[in-house]
Amino acid sequence: MLARELAAPFPTVGLDTDALEAARLLADQDLPGLVVLDDRGRPHSILAGTQVLRFAVPAYVQDNPRLARVIDEKHADVFCDALEGRAVRDVLPSQRRELPVVDGGDTALEIAAIMASTRTPLVAVVDSGRFVGAITLDALFDRLLAR
Amino acid sequence: MLARELAAPFPTVGLDTDALEAARLLADQDLPGLVVLDDRGRPHSILAGTQVLRFAVPAYVQDNPRLARVIDEKHADVFCDALEGRAVRDVLPSQRRELPVVDGGDTALEIAAIMASTRTPLVAVVDSGRFVGAITLDALFDRLLAR
Numbered sequence: 001m002l003a004r005e006l007a008a009p010f011p012t013v014g015l016d017t018d019a020l021e022a023a024r025l026l027a028d029q030d031l032p033g034l035v036v037l038d039d040r041g042r043p044h045s046i047l048a049g050t051q052v053l054r055f056a057v058p059a060y061v062q063d064n065p066r067l068a069r070v071i072d073e074k075h076a077d078v079f080c081d082a083l084e085g086r087a088v089r090d091v092l093p094s095q096r097r098e099l100p101v102v103d104g105g106d107t108a109l110e111i112a113a114i115m116a117s118t119r120t121p122l123v124a125v126v127d128s129g130r131f132v133g134a135i136t137l138d139a140l141f142d143r144l145l146a147r
Numbered sequence: 148m149l150a151r152e153l154a155a156p157f158p159t160v161g162l163d164t165d166a167l168e169a170a171r172l173l174a175d176q177d178l179p180g181l182v183v184l185d186d187r188g189r190p191h192s193i194l195a196g197t198q199v200l201r202f203a204v205p206a207y208v209q210d211n212p213r214l215a216r217v218i219d220e221k222h223a224d225v226f227c228d229a230l231e232g233r234a235v236r237d238v239l240p241s242q243r244r245e246l247p248v249v250d251g252g253d254t255a256l257e258i259a260a261i262m263a264s265t266r267t268p269l270v271a272v273v274d275s276g277r278f279v280g281a282i283t284l285d286a287l288f289d290r291l292l293a294r
Contacts, residue, residue: 001224002220023288023292026288027285027289030177030285032196032268048266048268049179049268049284049285049288050262050263050265050266050267050268050284051266053262053263053284053287053288056259057256057259057260057263061256061260065257065261065264068256068257068259069257071254071256073148073149073254075256076255076256076257077148077254077255077291079255079259079291080291080292107218107219107223107224108220108223108224108226109208109218109222109226110212110215110216112200112203113208113209113212113215114212115197116197116200116201116204116209117209117212118197119195119197119198119266120197121179121195121196121197137200138173138174138177138196140200141170141173141174141200142174144226144227145167145171145174145227
């Protein structure tokens with residue numbers, strides 16, 4: 001089985017999408033991550049859910065998770081308020097990592113290898129230069145173990 | 148909201164669970180990861196789905212994902228066969244990382260911080276020394292954004 005057979009429609013967001021709306025999309029549809037397309041419709045970033053969570057976690061807490069302890073429960077419940085009025089492009093990780101994108105002709109093992117090395121349970125599939133859908137870890141495992 | 152209020156029952160596996168069965172549990176129930184308990188019922192490892200995928204990806208491919216290209220499609224479809232007859236303890240990552248375990252009294256921000264720093268969309272909750280359930284990234288986001 002090849003990536004183009006495994007690719008399925010997947011909701012996407014753009015760089016100008018509201019960051020809170022992007023987080024809600026992930027939460028409401030129980031997505032394992034987000035596919036961010038650039039203005040030309042090509043994959044710009046593929047983010048694991050934990051990276052989307054980072055949109056909202058204050059930088060000083062990311063640098064030192066123990067500092068989360070000094071925030072009381074009431075304020076700890078509303079840290080996502082920080083997303084209000086910000087766009088996806090404003091909260092993307094500053095360091096670009098290897099993009100979990102596969103070619104339509106890539107095999108199941110190539111898909112698994114890129115999910116494992118990027119630690120992202122989601123890959124975008126690009127076929128003939130065009131974004132054609134995504135493959136989730138769940139969908140890959142379902143096919144690999146369905147024998 | 149505190150971890151003990153967010154904790155929900157979550158399927159667990161043991162160190163002696165068949166590795167293929169553990170992968171099937173993840174796939175069949177669309178889990179974001181696995182909670183591995185030790186023989187005394189305490190969290191031993193909390194694995195993201197991408198780490199469970201690593202159970203099956205050959206070591207030489209993990210070291211160099213490009214090598215996946217030399218495996219033909221037919222063989223690439225069956226790499227999970229490598230799990231047969233192996234136990235979870237045999238395929239766990241050799242390097243122990245920070246364990247995504249929170250205390251029952253930890254806040255939403257502390258939970259988010261540990262998910263973000265360990266890149267694991269799943270934390271185990273231990274209250275008074277006892278494993279009481281798990282919190283998924285989806286469940287956390289649902290509560291944080293449900294206002």
